[in-house]
Amino acid sequence: MQTTVLERVEQVADGAVSLVLRGAGGPLAAWEPGAHVDLALPNWLTRQYSLCGNPADHDSYRVAVRHDRLSRGGSEYIHLFLRTGRTLDVSLPRNNFPLLPAPEYLFIAGGIGITPIVPMLAAAVEAGAPATLVYVGRTLATMPFADELRANHGDRVRIYATEDRGRPDLAALAATLSPQGLVYCCGPTSMLDAVEAAFPAQRLHVERFQPTVKQFAPDQPFEVHCVRSGQIVRVGAEESVLDALNHAGSRVRSGCREGVCGSCEITVVDGEPEHRDDIGAPPGRMYCCVSRSLSGRLVVDL
Known part of the structure; x- marks a missing residue:
């Protein structure tokens, strides 16, 4: 995580504000168009926002937030309570939406x-x-x-x-x-x-900001073997891999919990994951907030 200070809040449309976050300890991590960051809010929520500033500016990030009438606490807090001068932790940028070279x-x-x-x-x-x-x-x-x-x-x-x-x-x-x-x-x-x-x-x-509706076979229990800790975690049919790992003490960061942000990516060493995300997990990876296992045993690098 990177420590930033909220330098400026600007009204950019009816019901939408932009936040300018300046690095508190020097230059911020580089990013490319399409990238987003996790913003850790003071109300203990973490939310994902696309970077919409200038990638050449390594001193600050800019994001924009619309006040969602059905807010789960993120946009509501930002619009009603967040003030300039507040220190905020921001993740390293991730890019699931990269701009590829093209003639048009x-x-x-x-x-x-x-x-x-x-x-x-x-x-x-x-x-x-x-x-x-x-x-x-x-x-x-x-x-x-x-x-x-x-x-x-x-x-x-x-x-x-x-x-x-x-x-x-x-x-x-x-x-x-x-x-x-x-x-x-x-x-x-x-x-x-x-x-x-x-x-x-x-x-x-x-x-996508919201996951697409998909159909899968009924969820089945399986085991997750954590290579580094040696722990074996049982994932029940009614819980996610993310929740099972966190409850067992193998802490995995997460954000959206819907398979659209990529913050809960883990490395799969063996077994056959069932990918249920919307961003396309790279080979040997899975997003454990929504994805499960097609094999009875999944070996991960935790």
């Missing part, structure tokens, strides 16, 4: 889903690639960074305030994209579903 980009963002897209658009423009942002929100007043984006990128940015202009024609956008162009999208589930229906999967990259 189309970025599509909905609401607070603009946060990972802000530095992506800037990086694409800096690289000299043709890039277009289609930014969708209910009204202009509810869309974070809309003015900043238009000031920095001009007519590369197309704003769709749906109460006035309706929604973009995704089929028309797909028809005009070059064969080698890539599409990056972040936003609500309804937008992601529509984008996935409109664009070829091999050219589309999405980041």
